[in-house]
Amino acid sequence: MGDEKSAHSAAADADTYFPSPEFVARARIRSKEDYExxxxxxxxxxxxxxxxxxxxxxxxxxxxxLSQWDEPHAKWFIGSRLNVTETCVDRHLGTEREHKxxxxxxxxxxxxxRYSYRQLYEEVEKLTATLRGLGLRTGxxxxxxxxxxxxxxxxxxxxxxxxxxxxxxxxxFAAEPLRDRINDCEAAFVLTQDGAFRRGAxxxxxxxxxxxxxxxxxxxxxxxxGRAGPERCPIHTEAGRDIDWYxxxxxxSHGSSGAAEVVSGDHSLFxxxxxxxxGKPKGVHHTCAGYFVGAHISTKYVFDLQDDDIYWxxxxxxxxxxxxxxxxxxxxxxxxxxxxxxxxxxxxxGRFWSIIERHKVTILYTAPTAIRAFIRAGDQFVDRHxxxxxxxxxxxxxxxxxxxxxxxxxxxxxGRCPIVDTWWQTETGSILMTTLPGAHAMRPGSTGxxxxxxxxxxxxxxxEAVPDGEGGLLVIKRPWPSMLTTIWGDDERFKQQYFSEIPxxxxxxxxxxxxxxxxxxxxxxxxxxxxxxxxxIGSAEIESCLVxxxxxxxxxxxxxxxxxxxxxxxxxxxxxxxxTPTPELATDLAAHVGHEIGKFARPARVVLVEGxxxxxxxxxxxxxxxxxxxxxxxxxxLSTLEDRAVxxxxxxxxxx
Numbered sequence: 294m295g296d297e298k299s300a301h302s303a304a305a306d307a308d309t310y311f312p313s314p315e316f317v318a319r320a321r322i323r324s325k326e327d328y329e330x331x332x333x334x335x336x337x338x339x340x341x342x343x344x345x346x347x348x349x350x351x352x353x354x355x356x357x358x359l360s361q362w363d364e365p366h367a368k369w370f371i372g373s374r375l376n377v378t379e380t381c382v383d384r385h386l387g388t389e390r391e392h393k394x395x396x397x398x399x400x401x402x403x404x405x406x407r408y409s410y411r412q413l414y415e416e417v418e419k420l421t422a423t424l425r426g427l428g429l430r431t432g433x434x435x436x437x438x439x440x441x442x443x444x445x446x447x448x449x450x451x452x453x454x455x456x457x458x459x460x461x462x463x464x465x466f467a468a469e470p471l472r473d474r475i476n477d478c479e480a481a482f483v484l485t486q487d488g489a490f491r492r493g494a495x496x497x498x499x500x501x502x503x504x505x506x507x508x509x510x511x512x513x514x515x516x517x518x519g520r521a522g523p524e525r526c527p528i529h530t531e532a533g534r535d536i537d538w539y540x541x542x543x544x545x546s547h548g549s550s551g552a553a554e555v556v557s558g559d560h561s562l563f564x565x566x567x568x569x570x571x572g573k574p575k576g577v578h579h580t581c582a583g584y585f586v587g588a589h590i591s592t593k594y595v596f597d598l599q600d601d602d603i604y605w606x607x608x609x610x611x612x613x614x615x616x617x618x619x620x621x622x623x624x625x626x627x628x629x630x631x632x633x634x635x636x637x638x639x640x641x642x643g644r645f646w647s648i649i650e651r652h653k654v655t656i657l658y659t660a661p662t663a664i665r666a667f668i669r670a671g672d673q674f675v676d677r678h679x680x681x682x683x684x685x686x687x688x689x690x691x692x693x694x695x696x697x698x699x700x701x702x703x704x705x706x707x708g709r710c711p712i713v714d715t716w717w718q719t720e721t722g723s724i725l726m727t728t729l730p731g732a733h734a735m736r737p738g739s740t741g742x743x744x745x746x747x748x749x750x751x752x753x754x755x756x757e758a759v760p761d762g763e764g765g766l767l768v769i770k771r772p773w774p775s776m777l778t779t780i781w782g783d784d785e786r787f788k789q790q791y792f793s794e795i796p797x798x799x800x801x802x803x804x805x806x807x808x809x810x811x812x813x814x815x816x817x818x819x820x821x822x823x824x825x826x827x828x829x830i831g832s833a834e835i836e837s838c839l840v841x842x843x844x845x846x847x848x849x850x851x852x853x854x855x856x857x858x859x860x861x862x863x864x865x866x867x868x869x870x871x872x873t874p875t876p877e878l879a880t881d882l883a884a885h886v887g888h889e890i891g892k893f894a895r896p897a898r899v900v901l902v903e904g905x906x907x908x909x910x911x912x913x914x915x916x917x918x919x920x921x922x923x924x925x926x927x928x929x930x931l932s933t934l935e936d937r938a939v940x941x942x943x944x945x946x947x948x949x
Contacts, residue, residue, distance in 0.1 A: 308695075310702065310735045312711045316684065320597050320731020328732040328742070335745040336771075342745065343369075343774065347586050350625070351379040353555050356582070360772065365792035365799075366779070367772035369583035373558030377585045378454045381624040382417055383553070385410040390600075394629045397603070398443050399648060401490045401635025408443060410627070413450075416443075418551030419542050420451040426545035427514050427536065429482055431456035431554050434564070436480040436512075437610075438462045438471060438498060440489030441634045444518050444538070445610055448484045449563075449620055453581075456554040457482075458561035460576070463611025464489050464496065465909030465933060468504035470574065474566050477576055478781055479511040486518035486538075488526035492636045495521045499528040516541060558582030564781045565613055567719045575790070576781030577613075577719050585621060587723035587775025591744060592622030595713050596656055597685060597730050605631040605649070606658040606687075613719040614689055617775075618658060622723070637663055642670035646678035657705070658687035658713075662847075662911035664697045669846030669869050675704055685730055687713045690912065692815055694837035695737035702737075716740040716815045718801065720791065722775030725749070726813055738837065739812040746773045749813060751805050756795045759806075766819060767805040768798035832915070835896070838889045839864060842882060844872040849905050850896070851919040861897035863922040865905060865943060874901035898922070902946045908933040921947050 317323050322331070335342040340359045347355070347370075356373030385391055396408040408416065429435065435452045437459050439445040445461075452459040460478050462471050475483065485502050488495040499517055506512055517528065518538040529535075562581045566574040592598060596618075604623055608614035623630045631652060637645050645667070649657065667674070686706050688698070693714055702712055711730035717723060726749065728734070728741035735741070743749050751765040752758055759765035776799070780787040794800040804816045817833040835850040847867045855861035866882065868874060879899040887895035906914045914934060920927050921944050931937065 308737060310711075310737075312731055312734075313709055316709075316711060317731045319599065321594055322597075322729050322732045325732050328729055332743070332745055336748060339746060343586065346590050346745075349380070350586065350589060351375060351384050356558060360774075362772050364797065365788055367583070367776060368559055368778075369586070369772075369774045370558040373582045374555050375558065375581060375585075376454060376456070376553035376555050377562065377581055377621065377625070378417065378450050379553050380585070380589070381450060381621065382410065382414045385627055386414060390627045393600075393627070395624060396443050396446060397629055397631045397652060399631070399633050399652070400442075401493070401633075401639055406443060413447075413624075416447045417450045417454060420447050421454045421553075422551035423541045423545040424451055424455060424457070424482065424516075425550050427482075427516070427541065429455060429457055429514075431556070432561075433457050433481040434478045435459045435482045435484060436462055436471075436475050436478075438464060438466075438483060438485045438502060439518065439610075440464050440486060440491075440496075440498070440520065441609055441632055442486070442489075442518070442520060443632065444486070446620055446632070449610065449616075450624075453562060454551070454553050456556045456560060458563055460564045460566065461611050461616070462566070463609055463909065463933070464498055465611075465935075466501075468501050470933075471501060472505035472507075472509050473574060474576075475505060475509045475512060477566070477574070478564050480509075481511060481513050483512055483515045484518075485515065486520040487523075487528045488521035490521065490635055492639050495526045497526055497528075499526075503529055503531075556581060559778075563616065565616065565719055575786070576783075577777045578779050578781045579722055579775070580778055583774040583776070583778075584722045585625070585775075587773065588617040588622040589625040591723040591775075592618060592628075593626050594729060595715065595724050595727050595744070596658070596687065598623070598626050598628055598656075600627070602628060602655045602684075603631060603653055603682070604628045604656045604658075605633075605652075605654045607633065607637070607645070607660070607663065608658075608689070613722070614658075617723055618689075637666070638670070641674065642667060643674040643678065646675055646680060649680055649683065650678045653682040655682055656685045656687070657683060658689060660690040660911050661688055661693040661697055662690065662907065662913070664688070664693065664701050665840065665847050666911075668697060668700050669867065671870055672704060680705060680707065683707070683710050685713070686710045687715060689715050689717075692738075692740075692817055692833050692837075694833075694840045696837070696841040698737035711735060714740050716803075716813070720777045721769075721773070722777065725769070725773070726815075736812055739808070739814045741812055743813070746771075749805075750798070751807055751813075752795060752798075754794075756798070761807050761809045764804055764806045764816060766795065767801045767803045767813075767815060768795050769801065770798050772799075834890065835862065835864065835886060835894060838886055839866060839882060841889075842885050844868055844878065845882065847905055847913075849913045849915050849918050851915050851922050853897075853919070853922040853924075855897070862894070863898045863900065863918075863947075864896045865900045865902050865918050865947075867902060867904060898947075900943070900947050902943050904936070904939045904942070906939045906943065907935050909935045918943060 353374040356370040358371035395410045395413040398406040564576045606618045715724045716726040725747045748770040832850040836848040839848040852860040
């Protein structure tokens with residue numbers, strides 16, 4: 294076994310990247326030994342570890358017991374009392390951070406606004422008092438349906454300050470999914486804006502709210518931010534229900550009415566809906582203490598936050614990444630957080646790089662889908678900008694294929710920036726696996742090591758451990774602070790979804806493998822596995838292989854039924870510029886998979902398309918491609934689809 298491990302380590306060294314000595318010298322955790330010491334402590338002495346690490350948080354009472362585990366329900370910081378906004382905002386007042394920029398906002402049209410921590414406090418306090426004055430009470434739910442503007446952050450924090458759980462609904466959703474979410478949590482208030490800017494156009498958010506509220510009896514008040522203006526986005530106002538944001542702020546007294554409501558640690562902080570296999574969205578429920586501790590501590594260590602960082606997480610606050618790593622984690626650590634309102638290709642694919650150059654961004658956290666889109670657009674958009682301010686890069690949302698990782702590292706990071714490839718979920722609340730940037734070497738295609746307090750395992754469908762190097766099901770064997778507590782209004786679904794598959798473990802729904810050095814590689818959803826004549830092939834593995842080809846920009850691998858092999862592999866591909874889609878190229882790409890992975894993995898069909906169907910957050914909607922490949926009608930929720938015309942073009946390309 295020792296020789297085998299040494300051989301693996303030697304092979305891995307050929308594709309292993311180490312943080313620079315300069316980075317390590319400033320890092321919060323500076324060696325693998327330091328990581329291992331803290332990790333062992335987090336498992337063996339969790340009370341000592343978590344209470345010490347949570348000292349930065351403003352507690353009214355940290356509680357008398359660290360955790361309780363009544364499978365499948367966990368509680369953390371039992372008996373604790375706090376309000377998370379006192380850590381995000383109040384604690385920075387009277388310190389050197391009071392006048393530090395908390396939020397640096399760039400609008401799609403180039404407008405720039407800055408809010409110091411003092412100004413952030415004032416904005417949150419005013420909105421808190423206003424919402425209270427309008428009748429919002431602790432425990433009532435609030436739906437937030439807004440674009441990426443600072444007021445959306447104020448809204449989240451004001452709700453948390455009152456103790457009114459928020460459900461942020463991504464501004465790309467249509468009326469029906471918005472209504473479903475409002476009704477499921479029985480929201481009393483909706484906070485929205487007249488319209489949001491996207492690629493130079495105005496998306497009429499208030500009109501969508503009006504349509505949703507035609508059948509949403511729980512909503513009493515709608516607060517409307519005037520963002521686009523009446524000339525570009527006229528709105529309907531319903532008397533007694535709809536209230537102008539700025540008029541409301543002006544008409545309500547503030548002072549003590551903006552104070553933080555101290556709540557118990559297990560009080561609801563937010564409900565965030567994710568798509569479910571049944572078609573009914575799941576309301577993932579997170580509470581104050583445990584979630585907040587996880588977001589706060591993971592932000593500090595994973596991004597190695599320093600006081601002089603300009604931190605940019607490109608996620609929308611409608612997704613959990615925006616909750617944990619745009620709002621609660623960074624602000625609780627006193628970071629300067631950049632927020633960008635618009636599309637990454639407005640006016641062209643140089644927008645991200647111009648933002649980084651203009652604002653001297655030091656940390657960039659974005660998605661593999663965006664990275665692959667930048668690769669496809671061409672290096673010329675990167676080359677005209679100075680990205681030397683960057684010191685750390687991050688990846689989130691799905692596994693990042695090695696080819697994209699290397700481009701990101703070399704082209705965006707200049708070969709000097711560590712990359713934290715992070716694995717986590719809406720349900721986990723915070724990052725559960727990554728490489729800590731000052732402590733770990735990085736390997737393209739490998740997420741890395743477990744974060745503190747997290748005990749992952751790779752098992753068979755019956756719960757038996759899988760040997761290193763072999764694929765299996767990824768589970769978490771013990772509770773961690775930021776885990777979901779239930780599915781809102783459906784605890785039975787919570788139990789069935791996450792704790793019925795594998796005995797006494799949280800089932801992530803992902804497949805993974807671990808190498809002999811302890812690095813985990815997440816291969817994607819287990820339902821994204823193709824079984825061809827008994828060979829189980831992960832879609833991510835096929836896609837990674839194809840994206841490694843110099844002609845390919847993006848790939849999506851799906852299965853269709855086959856009378857002989859059970860399933861056949863169909864791959865939809867987009868090409869990089871200057872590559873012509875021809876039958877000969879499709880044949881060559883199929884052969885490339887057969888050569889790189891094995892003849893058993895050669896796709897039955899390679900379909901060259903102009904674009905892949907994606908959600909507005911950039912994730913490829915493989916289920917639509919699977920329907921096309923299987924000859925089935927397109928069905929299910931399409932509200933998150935960015936461009937419906939892409940689906941028709943994929944359908945036409947497949948049937949040529």
